[in-house]
Amino acid sequence: MAIAKTHIPRKFHDAVLKWRDVFLPDYGFLMDNWDRHFPREPRFEACAYRELGICDEIECGDLKGRPKFTRAADLDPEQAGHLLGAIRAQASTEFGSIQQHRLTLARAQDEKDQVWILRMMAEELRHGYQMLHLLLDDDWSCVSDTSGEQMVEEILSMTTGSHVLGAFNIDFDSFVDNATFCALIDRVGKYQLEMQRISAYRPFAESMPPMLREEAFHLAAGVVPLRRWMERAALGSHYITSADIQKVINKWLPRGLEMFGDERGGGTNVRYGLKPMKNAEAQDLYYREVEKLVRDLNMRFVRARLPELKLREAEAVLDEVVAERKAVQGIRWEDLVHLPHKHFFRRRGVPAFELTGWEGEAFADVDLYLAHLSAHLPDAYRASSDFRDYGEKLREVAAGETTAAEAAREMPALRRVGGACPCSKSVRWVAGNGTAGGAAEGPAAV
């Protein structure tokens, strides 16, 4: 594939490298060990890539068939304003989110897992760089009094992380979060990037394929350690058990589902030629994909525990344990991981503040429901302000003091602030309709 590589002007490029030295201090370690961990793979480089030869025409919506826009000035002013907000917010969150993984990076038990997460973080830095490139490469004066240069300076001078995340951040509690986040939340990112590669704004669309190739690695940085942990758990390891993994899945999956936006929305993006699928459709594909991931993890467990079994026999054991909930050849239902119900622990979208249990069972009592959630979530997360805020809102909804829709609007949402790469790092907790970078992602609201 033909790719154009560019750098942003020297002084901004240097500013990014300086930012990296401060916020990604392990970068040198990554590069020193690159060839050992990633032999034959091109070394990481801070630069912007544009995929050449993408589709020339707008691919869906009202302007379908017209040439894609190459300059912001040619867009409808409202669309251009939205796009600019999306790129700015995206840039700041890509940079800011690197700090989220940094919290627990040092706690990895395995150097390989750690270096993979580190590479993913460096690639998120490149995603930020990619967005800066979009800001500097076009003239945005049609929609903003702030010049591209000023916007970039603003983004790089933000000590992103702390103030953007504020009290609404869901912190990582252990390295299991790093991996599970990549496996589940970067997976949402993959969907969004995939959808945005049809964007009517050509430079944005051209930015997506290289980011998608990196995203494939981000998924692996999550799924590969999860597989190993399941295999080790099957052999009796006490370090990371399947119960630990289950609780972290329960913590993130509901947030991942909500990142697709309200199940009833998404039509406007399709009409604008910005995305090819409505929210519920994309969310459903995602949920099915996670179901497959869960089954794969369980197969790893079964085959590690019972290596003498052939494929068919192992599948039969897994099916029986899951369907009958009984121990088969020493493997119990609780030894495996399971997909939480789509309505479990939701605070946005159609099932917001429903008292729906992990297996889809209905609860009539808030206290019983909170006890149920407590039993299914990681201990450290239960002690977080995020969980407390949710619990308080849930009581208000149950007492009829507020509606679920109103409460949902007030809950911080793990949403893609902006439009570009919605993977791990572009994800921020934002309260209500507020946004970190000024660009609300419509579909995330109830």
Added chain:
Amino acid sequence: MSDETAEVRIRPLQDTDLGDITGLDEKIAGEYRPDVWELRLGYYMRRDPDASLVAELDGAVVGFMLGEVRSGEFGLEEPTGWIEVMGVDPEVRGRSIGRRLAAAMLDYFRARGATTVRTLVDRDMEGIAQFFTALGFEPAGLTPFSKKLA
């Protein structure tokens, strides 16, 4: 599975196909090699996630084909599509699934600017050679040489 009218769908490879592909390989080669396939799929996904394909029959993965476009190899300067690894579930062979995978991959190679598609077939694997012949491939003017090092 044996329903001749069942619907075949060809789609790009995804990371969650690993389990199914490992299973297909096990059916074909008789060995469970999850780590080999994890590495392999990782490579192709990272290089070009759209180039490699799987075939689904009624939603179940029954075949796969891995490949990519490269240039500059063996002195071949022009962009060349390479079909590198493939497999079809023995239970559904002979139903044009391999043919459809190849057709989709060739379309993709063309769209990527490749003017030639190449593959290497072990002389002992006669079925595969016949498969490619049926698809219009001809022996190329490159002779592979090898030498045992141990």
